[in-house]
Amino acid sequence: MVAVRLPDGSSQQLPDGASSADLAAKIGSRLAKEAVVAEVNGKIVDLTLPLSEGDTVRILTKKDSEALEVLRHSCAHLMADAILRIFPNAQLTIGPVVEDGFYYDIYLPEGKITQEDFPKIEAEMANIVKGNHPFLRCAATFDEANEHYARYRAIDGGHNKFKTEIIQDIKDRGENLTFYKHGEFIDLCRGPHVPHTGWLKNVKLTKVSGSYWRADAAREQLIRVYGTAFFTKEELDDYLKFLEEAKRRDHRVLGEQLELFMMEDVAPGFPFFLPKGAILWNTLADYMKGIVRRSGYVEVKTPLIMSEQLWHTSGHYDNYLENMFFTKLKLRDEKDPSKILDNVAEERPMAVKPMNCPGHALVFKHRLRSHRELPFRIAELGLVHRRELSGVRHGLFRVQAFTQDDAHLFCMPSQIEEEIMRLMDFFKEMYSAFGLDDFRVELSTRPAKSIGSDAVWNEAERALKMSLEARNMAYQLNPGDGAFYGPKIDFHIRDSLKRSWQCGTIQLDFSMPERFGCNYVGTDGAKHTPVMIHRACFGSVERFLGILIEHYAGAFPLWLSPIQAVVIPVSDKFLGYAESIYLKLSGAGLRTEINRKDDRLGYKIREASLQKIPYAIVVGEKEVESSTINVRSRDEGELGAMSLDAFVDGLKDWRK
RNA sequence: GCUGCUGUAGCUCAGUGGUAGAGCGCGUCCUUGGUAAGGACGAGGUCAAGGGUUCAAAUCCCUUCAGCAGCUCCA
Incomplete structure (x- = not known):
């Protein structure tokens, strides 16, 4: 006989040579039927494997991953x-x-x-x-x-x-x-x-x-x-x-159907935003800028093209060369202007920025900074260009030019904790504005190859952990997975299909301030190097927009909808009244269209529905006579006749 | 970047060597309508680009570009 232990601490006696299948049968016929494999002493094995004295056995069924x-x-x-x-x-x-x-x-x-x-x-x-x-x-x-x-x-x-x-x-x-x-x-x-x-x-x-x-x-x-x-x-x-469902929500397909953006062969990986897509883009940007302004940041604009030299200083030239775009010079031959000289070497070669941080470091360095100015928070919706291998481009998710909602926080090590907590609140608020309340956080710590002193790393990792705990944020620890220049926190949001997307990131950087010679005057009158925190919440505005398109399946909430209402006259006879309603709604600040086509009402309703417009405003003889409008909501169906004022007053959350 | 597939009208796609097609969309006209497709007529294509084979190429071959799926890369 052998004795084996079960997960609940109890034990079972089995004949010599008995297997997990025998054990399952002994426990119950139902378990015997449902048993798939067994976990013996922490290892997954066949049910038929004979058990030994003292084994700890767990029978796995379809409920176990x-x-x-x-x-x-x-x-x-x-x-x-x-x-x-x-x-x-x-x-x-x-x-x-x-x-x-x-x-x-x-x-x-x-x-x-x-x-x-x-x-x-x-x-x-x-x-x-x-x-x-x-x-x-x-x-x-x-x-x-x-x-x-x-x-x-x-x-x-x-x-x-x-x-x-x-x-x-x-x-x-x-x-x-x-x-x-x-x-x-x-x-x-x-x-x-x-x-x-x-x-x-x-x-x-x-x-x-x-x-x-x-x-x-x-x-x-x-x-x-x-x-x-x-x-x-x-x-x-x-x-x-x-x-x-994922296929139905594909943002590339919806982008075409809803006329949000287009791609052209002449610009692979560089999306063109069509009028409706541009409204979405700008709404996201405006929303982000509003929060940034209320959160103690200064906004800057830095150049797209800067000297190659800068990227040597930052280290990108060494580590990121293949992903960067460089400028080339072309000249006309002085003797023969019809001849073009290609690829002329520039005295000062220039590069298109793949990241915003060096520019922001220069802004910080612009003049001597006092400790009283810290934390100094620089934000920019920064357009960056990155070369991507031809096979990896994908709609708005993987492009060659995108806008980061980027910011760099220059602070003293003692301020890290406070800043991280503020950032958590910031990110939470942003995501929840889009109904993205389900997200998880990963903390990555010091890798084997890294720069900076033990003291700074320990302090930084401690500060990150403390802030996460202070905000009751459960997190997954990825030991050794941080960047060589500092630890980081990544935010993975779950969309309405429970798919996970990495969006936000908070990265501590002990390297760049040093490389650029950024410093501030401390209370002691001496110069000190600040810590730099890189952070992006959307990550890329373009990619985030792609995620939102799929998250909402193109049916955006009112405040994001490119067209918020469409006015539909029952027939041409009521075009005049429709025009007046259209002007009033537009005047109230609602993004409104009017459908002037000579189609039947049903057809125009169908069009509004396919375009996922939140409100269709129907006007005909009855509405003209009673000076009302008839409202059909995308989400709630027909709402019936009401006055225009009542409709506007009843709108909820149509601006953020 | 790699492998495979694809590229025909604004969109979705049919067209296997011999006159370029459909549906939707677009325009005009008829119709003047009540909550998801009324009807008729019409315009619209260098068949991705370049080269080759052939009497003849959207169609076969080569190259390039772009897209899609996956891999790899990136995070």
Whole structure:
């Protein structure tokens, strides 16, 4: 008999050689049915693994996130099996679990796997699922690895060089080899797996893409087939619905439909804001500026183009060169003006700024500063340009020119804590204005390679922690993940689809003030170097706007809506009255349009609805006679007839 | 940057070597309407750009540019 311990502290006696499955059965038939894998002494293992005296055992069911990962990993095997049946020449490489599913990287000597093959593969998978084949763990010695398993297709008769390479690595690490078998399929795998293939009913292939063996572009090109899986059909359906919903909210599509912005081939990665998008952009900027002014900042404007020399001083030239735009000089040939000399070397080469901090350091340095001026807070909606690799540009999310809601706070180390707390309040207020109250915070501390004294780092990290705690902010600690020049706090906000976006950042910097020779006169009359705090709340106005478009699905709250109301005459006869209403609403400060088209009312309502305009104001014979308007709200439906004044008075939160 | 796919009217897309298409949008006219699509007619394209193959190229080949998906990068 062996005795094992359970999570609740109790213990169970089991016969020798008993497994977690036996344990589950002993505890209850329901648990036996729901058990997926077991956690034994902190390690996730198969239910079939025999237990030893004194083991601590936790039975995992579909409620445990670790169990879902096991399920998905088993699905990777299932998919690999199906693919090998359809593509007998395929060679398997690796098939891990990722955040919302799994993939398998496959080497195909010729041909390809596309989305069109998915139904076939999925049908084959469904067949294998029906077989309820148990997943069997097989241990092997290295000598056996090629011989013993040669007959199985998974390692291609022992000629699959990818698996051979992996086996060699395992050998080098001095670990044991294990294979997992279900039906006729066998694959090199650490495990664990679900009990049998019958668990893998709710699986779906999602996409296919290219990848490389060992993520090395010099090595073999592989085909990566992605899939996802859940324990229940409902969860799978919910996930697929989520994907649909995310697609429906894609800001690039809504940007086109709502005429917010456009892209042009002549300016890849540089969005053009159309009139309605410009209203959104400006509304965000105005809102930010208002809060900045009330929060003790001074606003500045610094140049877009400055000498290359500045970027040597800041260190960006050394570390950020590839992402910077540089200016080039062109001249006409003095003798032949029709000839243009390209790429002429400038005596003072210039660079387009990728960041605002050096400019702000210069502003600080403009004159001698007293400790009485600290903290000195410099803000700027600063337009920065950054070169991006061609494959990474993405709508408003990844562009080559964007506006940071940037600020730099110059302060004494003793002021850090107070400033961080103020920033937390600032960020919280900003995010909640957009209904983004769900966010999480990460604190990253000193990395191995860093500058600055222990004393300053310790003080800074202490100050960050204290401020987070003082504001009751739960945070995730990322030890060693800070910048080389200082620790930082990152804000990740969750949108209405619960997707996480990194927006705000607060970074302490012990390097830049030093590099630029920024200092202030202390109470002692001597010069001291201040600490610099970089901070951005939206991050990039453009990207934040993209996030908002998806967050609201284009149906912006009244204060943000590019067009807040549209006046719709029932027919041309009432255009005059409509004009007068339009003028009054515009005069009251409401962004209003009038629909002058010769269409039926229903059609114009539909248009207003598709454009997600908060209010449609309908005017016809009845309204003219009673001097009223008839209001239809995007969110609340028909509100009926009312006076224009009553409508305007009843508007809530239409300015911030 | 890498791999794969794509680029045809303002938008979404059909068109596999032989006269350039549809729906929506746009314009004109009819209609003068009551809360999500009334009707008729019409304008609109260097088929991404450049090169090649061919009697003939939107269509086949090459190069470049751009977009999409994923990877990688960046944070």
